[in-house]
């Protein structure tokens with residue numbers, strides 16, 4: 001059984017110093033590919049460095065909504081140049097109206113610009129959306145979308161939005177947050193996603209699955225993906241092997257179509 005972690009951050013300071021071990025443990029746990037998503041200008045080179053060093057690491061570059069205030073005047077120029085050079089996917093981009101402080105206008109401007117860049121360059125986009133579904137739907141319904149695909153990572157929207165988003169071409173990636181007891185929406189959304197739009201991720205070093213919290217201080221890492229896949233399997237009444245096979249196929253189709 002092999003697994004594709006559709007969203008993680010190996011460049012994060014909590015993982016990068018031990019990244020050799022992290023990648024080795026991922027391989028031992030069957031996690032043969034990982035999409036490593038950038039979040040701001042100052043980590044894009046680390047993302048590309050990890051992807052050059054480890055064949056299992058697939059790069060994505062983007063400006064996360066949490067970091068829009070820190071962007072430099074040349075951020076878009078730099079992003080375009082690195083995307084053209086590397087062939088990376090676009091991410092992590094999106095809208096977050098949950099974490100304070102929120103600058104809705106700047107987030108929207110950065111998101112729309114990066115969505116357009118993904119569409120123009122023919123790259124898929126990994127999208128973060130928290131408490132901003134009204135604005136997200138408005139943007140998706142009026143803008144050109146990346147023909148190579150778009151993924152809602154750690155999907156936290158309602159099950160009712162799965163069908164209209166799927167209609168727009170969206171994929172849905174689930175993380176360790178579905179293993180948390182207080183998560184009421186997640187399980188219903190997992191069950192609502194069509195097989196050909198389903199993905200799994202760790203969002204390492206965050207969102208550690210509850211079952212892996214035996215060492216509560218250690219950061220989450222891609223090797224924990226099997227716990228997410230097992231929970232998705234349980235919620236869909238399927239085998240973990242089927243979840244692994246389908247999500248692998250979907251992620252390869254999206255992120256490494258020419259490999």
Ligand SMILES: [Zn+2]
Pocket residue numbers: 007008009037092203
């Ligand atoms: Zn993330």
